[in-house]
Amino acid sequence: MPTEPDRPAVTDRVAYWDRYATGIRKTDAPQTALKNAFGWTQYEGHGPGDELLGDPATALELGSSRGHAVAALATKGIDATGVDLSPVQIEGARQQWGHLPNAHFVHADAIAFLTSSERRWEAIYSIFGALWFTDPDQWMPLVRARLAPGGKLVFSCAPVVPGTAGVQGMYGAGFTGAQVWIYRWTYEPDVWARMLTGTGFREVRAWVEDAPRPENVGTLIVEARV
Secondary structure, three states: OOOOOOOOOOOOHHHHHHHHHHHOOOOOOHHHHHHOOOOOOOOOOOOOOHHHHOOOOEEEEEOOOOOHHHHHHHOOOOEEEEEEOOHHHHHHHHHHHOOOOOEEEEEOOHHHHHHHOOOOEEEEEEEOOHHHHOOHHHHHHHHHHHEEEEEEEEEEEOOOOOOOOEEEEEEOOOOOOOOOEEEEEEOOHHHHHHHHHHOOOEEEEEEEEOOOOOOOOOEEEEEEEO
């Protein structure tokens, strides 16, 4: 019986995030978008806000999506830059927030951007963003190098499903759709803390913020300094 020819798996991270971008709600009024920008958890109006960043003069968001968080910081006088892999997201952010003088949006891969940049920021953060979808062995030393002395890292993502720590895959078009997938990395809070400490971060704190209803999925939040 003849066998099917080998068919390479198809994956395209840009297409994955462009597809996500076209499916999210884009009707937020500016005031509502700014109010809900931070937003570390997946539950609107629940959890900590931008106070986790401290009082930085400059900030970098990795995986900035629609740019709401960058804009919220910019309106406070913080020089804020958002980096996103999706040109759809970046174009949307520029259209809505490009008029803010302190808001900057860059279309780039997070690792490529961190590698090529010579700038340092006082805060680097990611809200369910690029740091969740990037190998921490790659991003941790790069983020540390791009933080100013005393600078702060904060990121959030979903907590790990018990027994599945490490790299995981997820299909973007469902189990009956195209072979387009993305990888993400998840660990228990104490593992994130050990990894960051081992990379030279200090004052590391990692915890799971309970959902409004404790029986629902919480949010992993991690903060650290250099």
